[in-house]
Amino acid sequence: xxxxxxxPSPTGYLHKGHAFSALTAxxxxxxxxxxxxxxxxxxDTTRSRPxxxxxxxxxxxxxxxxxxxxxxxxxxxxxxxxxALARLEADGLLYRCFRTRREIAEAMVSAPHGAMDVFxxxxxxPAEETARLAAGEPFAWRLSLDAAARRLGGFEGLGFLEEGQxxxxxxxxxxxxxxxxxxxxxxxxxxxxxxxxxxxxxTHVIRGxxxxxxxxxxxxxxxxxxLPTPAYRHHGLLVGPDGKRFAKRDRAQTxxxxxxxxxxxxxxxxxxxxx
Numbered sequence: 711x712x713x714x715x716x717x718p719s720p721t722g723y724l725h726k727g728h729a730f731s732a733l734t735a736x737x738x739x740x741x742x743x744x745x746x747x748x749x750x751x752x753x754d755t756t757r758s759r760p761x762x763x764x765x766x767x768x769x770x771x772x773x774x775x776x777x778x779x780x781x782x783x784x785x786x787x788x789x790x791x792x793x794a795l796a797r798l799e800a801d802g803l804l805y806r807c808f809r810t811r812r813e814i815a816e817a818m819v820s821a822p823h824g825a826m827d828v829f830x831x832x833x834x835x836p837a838e839e840t841a842r843l844a845a846g847e848p849f850a851w852r853l854s855l856d857a858a859a860r861r862l863g864g865f866e867g868l869g870f871l872e873e874g875q876x877x878x879x880x881x882x883x884x885x886x887x888x889x890x891x892x893x894x895x896x897x898x899x900x901x902x903x904x905x906x907x908x909x910x911x912x913t914h915v916i917r918g919x920x921x922x923x924x925x926x927x928x929x930x931x932x933x934x935x936x937l938p939t940p941a942y943r944h945h946g947l948l949v950g951p952d953g954k955r956f957a958k959r960d961r962a963q964t965x966x967x968x969x970x971x972x973x974x975x976x977x978x979x980x981x982x983x984x985x
Contacts, residue, residue, distance in 0.1 A: 712744025714914045716770075716777075717903070719751045720762035723964040724769045727918070727948045727955060730982045734945055735916040736775050737984060747910055748777035753784045753791075753902055769965040773975050782910065784902055791897035794905050794935055795851065795890060803857045803934060804890065805833040806849040808842055828886030830855065851891040853931075855883055862933060870929045873943040882930035885923065904928050908937040919944045920955070948982075 716732040718724060724732075739746040750766065752758040763783075770777070784791075798804050809817070814829050831852060833839065842849070859865060868880040890901045907915065915925075922944045932939050947955040950963065968978060979985055 712739060712742035712913055713747065713911050714739050714744065714916050715747040715749050715907075715910065715912055717749040717751050717906075717917075718766055719754065719757075720759060720766060721754065721757040722762055723765050723966050725963045725965065726968075726978075726982070729769075729773055729965060729978060730948050731916070731918055731945065732770060732773065732775060733979065733982060733984050734943075738914065738916055738943075744913075746775070746777055747912070748775075748781050749906060749910070750781055750783045751899070751902070753896055753899070755785065755896075758785070765966060769969075772965065772969060773978070782906065784906065787906075788896060790905050790909065791902050794901055795897060798853070798890070798934060799851070801861065801934070803854055803861060804851045805831065805854055805887075806839060806843075807831055807852045807887075807889075808834065808847055808849045828884065831887050832856075848893050850889045850893075852887040853890050853927075855887055858882070858930060858934060865930070868929060868933055870925060870939055871941045873941065880926045880929040882927045885927045888927050900924065900927050900931060904931045904935065904937055907940060908932075908935075912940050914943065915940045916943045916945065918947050920947060 714735045716735045718728060718732075736746050738744075748766075748770065750763055752763065795804070809831070817829075832854075834842070862868065865880065865882060868882070869877050870880060872878045888900060889898050891897045906912075925942055925944070929939060931937075949955050965978075976985070
């Protein structure tokens with residue numbers, strides 16, 4: 711069965727771009743006779759707010775969307791993500807990175823031209839790592855591309871289906887050794903989303919073009935964890951009169967603001983091409 715989802719983060723009010731993405735997924739599920747799932751991606755507890763989550767439900771209902779309940783809230787499923795993280799660690803695919811963002815930026819700038827356009831690191835010597843842990847130094851768990859390549863025998867043949875393009879070769883090396891968990895935030899987006907999609911049986915991921923590059927590392931994680939790979943559709947992004955894509959800081963274009971200005975759901979749907 712066709713299963714897709716809309717997965718906003720409650721870090722601000724939804725805007726026109728969110729409405730377009732939600733409607734695109736919702737209508738695709740309806741036309742396929744499938745299921746539409748709403749998921750709240752609230753793992754960033756430093757920025758997520760209850761009022762923004764409440765507004766998500768209010769805005770989508772106003773838009774005319776219906777979804778299955780209960781809604782999966784990532785903050786309630788930390789054990790699922792920690793289990794996936796522990797599996798990757800046990801398989802020797804992660805390492806502790808103690809470098810700050812500033813130190814990483816400086817290392818990339820100082821590297822020979824073209825030698826480090828994305829961050830690639832390595833585990834510290836055991837004695838140094840033990841000492842840093844004993845001193846309570848913060849660290850991030852990073853996915854080792856070198857270890858992942860050894861595990862899979864290289865990344866050749868690793869790909870995903872992109873609607874309108876066909877088979878796309880995944881190139882996770884373009885993202886470097888990505889962070890999969892931090893002490894202050896917990897598990898990172900890349901890991902949480904592949905775990906969620908697998909657990910919820912998502913067969914089609916429909917989202918904005920701005921997340922196309924993220925698909926490459928997510929495809930790698932699916933392979934390493936033995937998870938199914940959905941088909942993907944990365945739609946174009948809406949832009950404002952200034953040519954810039956809508957963002958949560960654009961208060962005049964939030965669904966809440968448009969509603970207060972007297973716009974009806976039918977008017978917005980028609981403007982977005984769903985009339």
